[in-house]
Amino acid sequence: xxxxxxxxxxxxxxxxxxxxxxxxxxxxxxxxxxxxxxxxxxxxxxxxxxxxxxxxxxxxxxxxxxxxxxxxxxxxxxxxxxxxxxxxxxxxxxxxxxxxxxxxxxxxxxxxxxxxxxxxxxxxxxxxxxxxxxxxxxxxxxxxxxxxxxxxxxxxxxxxxxxxxxxxxxxxxxxxxxxxxxxxxxxxxxxxxxxxxxxxxxxxxxxxxxxxxxxxxxxxxxxxxxxxxxxxxxxxxxxxxxxxxxxxxxxxxxxxxxxxxxxxxxxxxxxxxxxxxxxxxxxxxxxxxxxxxxxxxxxxxxxxxxxxxxxxxxxxxxxxxxxxxxxxxxxxxxxxxxxxxxxxxxxxxxxxxxxxxxxxxxxxxxxxxxxxxxxxxxxxxxxxxxxxxxxxxxxxxxxxxxxxxxxxxxxxxxxxxxxxxxxxxxxxxxxxxxxxxxxxxxxxxxxxxxxxxxxxxxxxxxxxxxxxxxxxxxxxxxxxxxxxxxxxxxxxxxxxxxxxxxxxxxxxxxxxxxxxxxxxxxxxxxxxxxxxxxxxxxxxxxxxxxxxxxxxxxxxxxxxxxxxxxxxxxxxxxxxxxxxxxxxxxxxxxxxxxxxxxxxxxxxxxxxxxxxxx
Numbered sequence: 001x002x003x004x005x006x007x008x009x010x011x012x013x014x015x016x017x018x019x020x021x022x023x024x025x026x027x028x029x030x031x032x033x034x035x036x037x038x039x040x041x042x043x044x045x046x047x048x049x050x051x052x053x054x055x056x057x058x059x060x061x062x063x064x065x066x067x068x069x070x071x072x073x074x075x076x077x078x079x080x081x082x083x084x085x086x087x088x089x090x091x092x093x094x095x096x097x098x099x100x101x102x103x104x105x106x107x108x109x110x111x112x113x114x115x116x117x118x119x120x121x122x123x124x125x126x127x128x129x130x131x132x133x134x135x136x137x138x139x140x141x142x143x144x145x146x147x148x149x150x151x152x153x154x155x156x157x158x159x160x161x162x163x164x165x166x167x168x169x170x171x172x173x174x175x176x177x178x179x180x181x182x183x184x185x186x187x188x189x190x191x192x193x194x195x196x197x198x199x200x201x202x203x204x205x206x207x208x209x210x211x212x213x214x215x216x217x218x219x220x221x222x223x224x225x226x227x228x229x230x231x232x233x234x235x236x237x238x239x240x241x242x243x244x245x246x247x248x249x250x251x252x253x254x255x256x257x258x259x260x261x262x263x264x265x266x267x268x269x270x271x272x273x274x275x276x277x278x279x280x281x282x283x284x285x286x287x288x289x290x291x292x293x294x295x296x297x298x299x300x301x302x303x304x305x306x307x308x309x310x311x312x313x314x315x316x317x318x319x320x321x322x323x324x325x326x327x328x329x330x331x332x333x334x335x336x337x338x339x340x341x342x343x344x345x346x347x348x349x350x351x352x353x354x355x356x357x358x359x360x361x362x363x364x365x366x367x368x369x370x371x372x373x374x375x376x377x378x379x380x381x382x383x384x385x386x387x388x389x390x391x392x393x394x395x396x397x398x399x400x401x402x403x404x405x406x407x408x409x410x411x412x413x414x415x416x417x418x419x420x421x422x423x424x425x426x427x428x429x430x431x432x433x434x435x436x437x438x439x440x441x442x443x444x445x446x447x448x449x450x451x452x453x454x455x456x457x458x459x460x461x462x463x464x465x466x467x468x469x470x471x472x473x474x475x476x477x478x479x480x481x482x483x484x485x486x487x488x489x490x491x492x493x494x495x496x497x498x499x500x501x502x503x504x505x506x507x508x509x510x511x512x513x514x515x516x517x518x519x520x521x522x523x524x525x526x527x528x529x530x531x532x533x534x535x536x537x538x539x540x541x542x543x544x545x546x547x548x549x550x551x552x553x554x555x556x557x558x559x560x561x562x563x564x565x566x567x568x569x570x571x572x573x574x575x576x577x578x579x580x581x582x583x584x585x586x587x588x589x590x591x592x593x594x595x596x597x598x599x600x601x602x603x604x605x606x607x608x609x610x611x612x613x614x
Contacts, residue, residue, distance in 0.1 A: 027100045028058040035108035039078055043106065048073045060092075063102065067092060074108055080154035083110035084187035114152040117191040119144065121164065124179050125199035126281040132233070133172055133200060140164040140198070152192040157183050161196050168200050170236040174259060175201035175276060202279040204234035204259065207286040209242065216293055216321060217251050221349035225249045227386065228287055234259075239287065241387070246289060250328070251320060254292045261285035296320055307608045308507045308516035309367075312336035322346065327357075338516075339366045355384045358394070369520040369528030371404040373499045381417075392419040396442070400498035406523050411496040415444030415456060423614060425464070430590055432479065435463040436614040446495060454491035456501055458534075460484070462614055474551040476544040485510070487534035503534035503565050506575070508607045510536055511563035513577025513598030515605070520565045533572065536563030542583065555583040557594070575600050581607075 031053060033043045044050075049070050052058060071088045078086055087109040095103045121141050127133060146152070146160045161181055168176035181196040209228040211219035226242035229235075239257050246255040261283055263272040300316040313335040322329050331344040345360035359380045366373055381394020394417055401410035418441055425434035438460040446452050461484045466477045487503050506514035521531030540559035547554045558580050566572040579596030594607040 027053050028055050029053060029063060029102040029104050030095070030098070030100045032103070032105045033108070034105060036110060039081065039083070039108055039110050042077055042081065043074060043108065046077055047106070049104065049106075060102070063104075064092065067104065070106060074106065078108070078110055081110075082114040082151050082153040082156075082192075083112075084114055084185060085111040085190065087111065112190045114185055114187075114190045114192050116146050116148055116150050116152050116194060118193040118195075119146045119148055120195035122195065122197040123200065124197050125201060127173065127200040127203055130200065130203060130281070132203065133168075136167055136171065136173075140167050143167075146194055152183070152185070152194070157194060164196065164198060168198060172203050172233045172235075173200040174204055174234055174236070175262060175272075177201065199276075201276050202281060202283045205282070205284045206230050206232055206234060206238070207260070207284050209287045209289060210260070211289045211291055213291040213293065216296060218326065218349060221351075222246070222249065222251055223289070224350040224352070224354060225251075226289070227354070234285075242287075243289070246291070250298075250318065251294055252291045253294050256290045258288050258290070259285045260288050294320065305608075306508070307606055309336055309338040312339075339364070341365070350384075353384075354386070355382045357382055367517050368402060368499050368530050369504055369517060371402045371407050371527070371529060373400050373402045373530075375400040375498070375500045377500065388422055388424055390419075390421040390423075392417070394419075396444075398498040398500050400500045402499050402529070404527070406525050406527055408499070408523075408529065409449055409496055411449060411498045412447040413444055413454070413498050413501060414447060415442040415501065417442035417456075421614075425614075429612060430585060431464055431612065433464050433466050435461070437461050438614070446491070446497060449496055452492060452495040454489065454495060454497060456487075456489050458485075458487040460614075471544050473546055474544040476552070478541065478543045481538070481540040481542060483536075483538040483540075485534065485536045489532045491532070497532070499530045502530035502532055504528075504530050505534060505536050505563040505565055508594075508609045511538075511561040511575055511577050512559070512579055512594055512607050513561065513596035513603070513605055514575060514601055518601075519563055519575050521567045531565040532567050533569055534563075534565050535572070536561070538562070553585040557581045557583060557592075559594070559596075561596070 031047070031050060033040045033047070035043060047070070049066060052063075052066055067090050070090050074088045075084075075086060089107040091105040091107070093103045093105070095101060121144050123129075123137060144160060144164070146156060150156075161178060165176060165178055177199050179197040179199040182194070184193045186192070206228055208230055209223045209226050211223055214222075226246045228242040229238055232238075243255050243257045246252055261279070262285065263275050296319065298318040298320075300314075302314040302316070304312045304314065306312070315333045317331045319329040321327075325346070325348070327346045327348045329344060329346050332342070334341045341362060341364035343360065343362035343364075346358060348357040350356045359378075361378045362376070364375050364377075366375070376399045378397045379394050381392060383390070383392045383394075396415045396417055397412070398415070399410070399412040402408055419438070420440070421436070421438040423434075423436045425431035425436065438458075440456075440458045442456045444454065444456075446454060461482075463482045465480045465482070467480055468478050470477050485505075489497055489502050491497055504517040504520045505511055506519040507516035511519060518528060520528040523529050538559060538561045540557055542555045542557050544551075545554050545556045559578070561577040562574050564572040564574045576599040577596045578599065579594050581592060581594030584591045589611045592607075592609045595604065596607060597604050
């Protein structure tokens with residue numbers, strides 16, 4: 001067995017090793033720093049003298065020579081904190097009765113801190129007065145942290161300069177640079193004058209997105225998936241978003257975006273300056289996406305467990321370019337005791353208007369209250385995804401046969417649907433604030449056992465609202481999660497609708513404290529079945545907590561869920577679940593574990609869920 005040496009070191013030893021300090025031998029002397037807290041922490045970590053504590057056979061004469069350089073070393077280090085007139089005393093004492101033969105005490109009085117007397121931010125170059133960049137320049141000037149009267153430090157000075165530069169580079173001016181900068185410190189008066197001059201450089205506008213490295217897949221149509229805002233001013237976040245969409249599309253294993261008309265990383269500073277001068281005040285630049293294509297086919301074999309449906313096996317197959325269609329086919333086989341299914345979906349590439357065609361089919365067996373339903377579904381339509389909004393327009397065929405004593409007859413239908421979804425979360429994978437809103441409306445006809453028109457509407461809303469002040473330990477805020485869902489299948493009372501177009505609720509993501517799809521309408525003999533009307537809501541308080549020193553990844557929750565399903569609006573009975581749980585931001589996504597009490601069911605249930613979806 002071979003063990004990594006680093007894994008056996010204490011945190012202090014790891015830090016010392018990273019700094020190139022030998023801690024393997026006995027200590028040649030003890031080092032103490034007598035100084036204010038912040039100064040002491042800096043010196044204890046970075047003093048050059050620390051490197052020689054475990055030097056073998058270190059003689060007093062050699063140690064005395066090293067101590068002679070300590071004064072300058074201390075002044076250099078605390079100068080970065082803005083202290084330029086310190087008083088430094090170094091004492092060496094023999095300690096024959098101690099574990100180490102000598103003791104070194106470094107006493108430091110840092111003196112008065114250096115205070116900023118004057119601070120200036122200026123702009124130069126062809127876009128120094130660019131009207132469209134006024135807001136960015138004002139943002140830099142108004143948020144400049146080193147105002148007169150503030151304490152000066154090297155880290156604050158460096159941070160202020162880089163912060164202003166990033167503000168320019170993130171929008172409109174990707175080639176912005178610092179033209180000049182000066183921090184003039186008077187150690188006699190402990191005053192500092194600082195000034196920085198930024199050169200924004202040319203203003204960039206996005207040109208077309210061009211894909212390099214394409215072999216199998218259509219580079220022009222796939223480029224539309226990136227949704228780069230061609231013709232709009234450069235925005236760093238827009239480029240990152242486009243890059244992420246291309247990576248997430250499944251057509252590429254890696255994607256790197258860059259501006260075509262920008263200096264190369266290998267260019268010298270003189271070459272970069274020359275190119276800036278030649279470009280003038282404005283540039284429209286194509287964006288180059290260097291890609292490595294994904295394989296034509298992909299198989300994924302999975303094993304899973306759900307508190308809703310139990311253990312399952314799954315096989316997923318993706319074919320990125322179906323012969324003759326150039327569409328992607330995604331097929332799935334799920335072996336599950338409660339919810340087996342087989343499905344396939346074909347999706348085309350976006351057209352110039354960003355709409356894409358899709359078609360799909362599914363065979364499924366699923367619990368439906370106290371019954372089981374065997375169903376078939378087919379869809380054909382178009383969809384469009386934008387930054388925040390997703391739209392779907394499709395025709396859907398449903399057939400459902402419910403099994404069990406007293407089950408309704410099998411039925412089929414054809415429905416034309418329009419769906420609209422808006423996602424305004426701060427992060428679609430791990431949101432902490434924002435909201436989502438979705439609505440769907442359809443009109444169609446039943447096909448069997450009788451023909452009759454009907455309609456279907458659904459709506460969903462979820463909001464995350466930060467509340468209170470930041471927790472002192474975690475520096476995070478608590479929040480409320482509010483959720484509402486409604487649905488209605490509108491038809492004559494005597495019309496038989498497929499179970500799959502009606503509603504059930506209950507389970508991990510709806511009303512906790514109840515089994516999966518266990519809340520529904522009632523048959524004449526009192527058994528639970530899918531109903532025509534749905535209403536559900538949830539209030540959840542999410543509070544940051546610390547576990548084993550981790551202040552960022554865990555939350556505790558308290559919640560109350562309520563939901564109802566029925567065939568008549570005036571005859572709905574609400575089911576309520578209350579409980580508590582934990583949230584963990586795991587490497588594979590958010591994991592939630594909840595324990596909930598179903599007030600009407602009089603049962604305690606465990607609910608587990610991975611990921612966030614809306």
